[in-house]
Amino acid sequence: MDYKTDTICAISTPPGTAGIAVIRVSGPQAISAVDHIFQGKRPLKELSSHKVVYGRIVDKAEIIDEVCASIFRNPHSYTGEDVVEISCHGNTFIANRILELLLRKLRLAEPGEFTQRAFFNNKLDLTQVEAVGDLLQARTKKSHRAAMEQLQGSLHKKITALLERITALRIQFELEIDFPEQDNELTDQNELLQNFQEIGNDLSELAKTGDEGVILKEGLKICLVGAPNVGKSSIFNTFLDSERAIVTPEPGTTRDYLEEAISLNGYLIRIFDTAGIREAADQVEEMGIKKSYDIIRNSHKILFITDGKENQEELQNLMKIVDPQKIIKVLNKSDLFSATEITFL
Ligand SMILES: Nc1nc2c(ncn2[C@@H]2O[C@H](COP(=O)(O)OP(=O)(O)OP(=O)(O)O)[C@@H](O)[C@H]2O)c(=O)[nH]1
Numbered sequence: 106m107d108y109k110t111d112t113i114c115a116i117s118t119p120p121g122t123a124g125i126a127v128i129r130v131s132g133p134q135a136i137s138a139v140d141h142i143f144q145g146k147r148p149l150k151e152l153s154s155h156k157v158v159y160g161r162i163v164d165k166a167e168i169i170d171e172v173c174a175s176i177f178r179n180p181h182s183y184t185g186e187d188v189v190e191i192s193c194h195g196n197t198f199i200a201n202r203i204l205e206l207l208l209r210k211l212r213l214a215e216p217g218e219f220t221q222r223a224f225f226n227n228k229l230d231l232t233q234v235e236a237v238g239d240l241l242q243a244r245t246k247k248s249h250r251a252a253m254e255q256l257q258g259s260l261h262k263k264i265t266a267l268l269e270r271i272t273a274l275r276i277q278f279e280l281e282i283d284f285p286e287q288d289n290e291l292t293d294q295n296e297l298l299q300n301f302q303e304i305g306n307d308l309s310e311l312a313k314t315g316d317e318g319v320i321l322k323e324g325l326k327i328c329l330v331g332a333p334n335v336g337k338s339s340i341f342n343t344f345l346d347s348e349r350a351i352v353t354p355e356p357g358t359t360r361d362y363l364e365e366a367i368s369l370n371g372y373l374i375r376i377f378d379t380a381g382i383r384e385a386a387d388q389v390e391e392m393g394i395k396k397s398y399d400i401i402r403n404s405h406k407i408l409f410i411t412d413g414k415e416n417q418e419e420l421q422n423l424m425k426i427v428d429p430q431k432i433i434k435v436l437n438k439s440d441l442f443s444a445t446e447i448t449f450l
């Protein structure tokens with residue numbers, strides 16, 4: 106796969122008002138293109154790498170902004186190319202004006218193109234590229250730490266070590282196949298088999314951490330399910346510590362599902378309050394219940410809420426569509442009956 110080697114630019118900070126905004130330029134013309142609109146003590150082309158200089162961005166006689174320009178010469182930059190980062194005042198209008206000036210000579214970067222260049226220039230491998238995306242999206246302590254470790258190369262090191270072990274094992278197997286009649290001192294068949302099993306186990310362990318990584322990234326999805334009026338929305342509100350869902354004594358209050366996120370011990374938890382699973386009274390409710398089924402199927406854990414009344418039918422229905430191990434039974438409204446009356450648990 107090839108990539109374009111022209112010079113690209115883009116605003117790297119989100120739109121809106123802030124202390125600063127950053128415009129990033131990368132490619133062979135990065136320094137000369139910025140020099141064209143930048144007035145500092147000295148032109149950027151005279152500076153060595155990793156310097157930050159103060160100056161003005163100008164459009165002919167008009168001063169657009171006072172800025173700092175950071176210069177990173179190839180290969181010692183994020184992309185591995187010449188990079189200039191212009192830090193201007195954090196105003197979308199100003200940042201756009203500077204970008205427009207650069208776009209007279211350069212091309213607007215596509216989403217992720219700076220990181221793509223870092224990959225093609227061997228500054229990052231694929232696991233690290235993924236980590237950059239995760240780092241930008243991380244919303245909790247745990248997901249932040251996982252992304253940071255991956256960016257530092259932890260996953261890359263594990264995969265490389267496993268690949269080396271697989272290659273060594275393959276060579277030993279090939280030796281055994283090619284020269285079976287020779288009593289090869291190097292290959293002990295039991296040891297080969299043991300190595301093979303160990304690698305298999307380590308691969309399974311690594312695959313498991315992948316599933317955990319998805320949960321860290323996207324959050325653990327927990328869905329509240331149960332018959333009408335058992336208190337699903339009340340529990341949802343308790344988790345959130347807010348009156349997010351409408352709670353009434355009327356059965357069938359929640360018609361569409363609600364989703365909110367909380368952070369629990371550093372983990373991102375996505376909680377869904379559903380319309381529950383029951384016979385629909387009308388079309389709106391039918392649609393809400395259909396969505397509930399989709400959410401139930403995609404959840405990691407299902408809190409099956411009951412108020413102590415007979416609920417075997419709902420539980421059976423639920424077990425038809427999800428792995429029973431995902432279901433956690435929750436008894437609500439325990440204030441309304443004594444322990445001896447509880448048949449559910
Ligand atoms: N006594 C008592 N009442 C509760 C408890 N939890 C909820 N309720 C009441 O039960 C009624 C129904 O609560 P909701 O949270 O709306 O129940 P739901 O399961 O979301 O109901 P639908 O959305 O209609 O399916 C409300 O009047 C709540 O105040 C509880 O622990 N004890």
Ligand SMILES: [Mg+2]
Pocket residue numbers: 337338339350351358359378379
């Ligand atoms: Mg409800």
